[in-house]
Structures are given as C-alpha cells and as structure tokens.
Amino acid sequence: MIFVIIGQAGAGKTSFVKRQFLQGELEVVEDLVTYTTNGKYCAMGKYNVGIRCEGTDTLSYSAGEAIRRQVEKLVMQGKHIVLEGDRINNAAMMKFLMRYSEHVQLILVYCSITESMRRLRAAGSGITLAFVKATKTKSKNNFLKYRKYFRGKAINTEAKEIGRKTTD
Secondary structure, eight states: OEEEEEOOTTSSHHHHHHHHTOOSOOEEEOSSSOEEEOSSEEEESBOSSSSSOOBGGGSOTTOHHHHHHHHHHHHHTTOEEEEESGGGOSHHHHHHHGGGGGGEEEEEEEOOHHHHHHHHHHTTOOOOHHHHHHHHHHHHHHHHHHTTTTTOEEEESSTTSTTOOOOO
C-alpha cells in the first residue's frame, strides 16, 4: 500500500503520519531518498529528528524524481510506503502514482485556517497566512481531482480537539 497524505500547512499531516504509521522504534535509511521506517512502513524523509519540519520537508524541493524512483524501489521490495507533505502534493506525483492506483490511498488532512495559523505560531513557524491558504486550495483541488482514483478519505484534525470551534 502507498498512503499519500496531503493538506494545508499546519493541518497536522506530520502528526497524523507519526500517530498512524510510525509507532515504535524508528530507523532513518539513507537511500535514493532518505526515508524513515519502523519495519512496517517506509515514510519518505526524516521523522523524530528534533526539528519542527519533518517528513518530506527534510528533502530538497527538487527531490520529486528521486522520490518517484525510491517509491518504485520500495514497491518492488513489497514495502508499505507513506508520502506526506507539499513536495508530493503535485500533478507529477499524482500522475506517477496512477500506475499503482489500486494500492494507493489518498488522505486529505485539514482544519480551519485559523487553527492552522495557531498551530504554526505555537511551533515557532513564520509561514504566512497566504501560504497556508494557497496550500489549502492546492490540497483541496488535488483531493477532489484524484480521490476517485485513490480511494480518497478526508480527516478533519480540528474536530478531534474537544471544545474547539471551526471557522472555515
């Protein structure tokens, strides 16, 4: 299986990946692209490295082709793969994943813009409101376009926080 997690900045994509896929002892593997594994799942990028940006955010913006080659290699090895973040949330990656469509699940992680900004500021991020809005629009559009091919599922991370109100 290939799990593709997309969503706006501050929506909780990395937290979702860590909670759902990366429990237990982790190993960072240096290969075509660095990935983190717990023996069951291989998540592109580095996780639990003590910095705010984890996952594919630890990879170069030009890593798209290398990520695709790494996915091919891990598929050939029969591994479960986790792709998360802005570097994989693009048409080139989605078109590449079409060859594996029956084995791909697309997950949109979202919350209100207000909540994204609150989380980002609490983490010390300087990401702008405009960037958060742009990533929300891009994620929503890609989800709507590809969900039928990849058994799309949307998860509101804010709804899980009791007592918080959503505003958008």
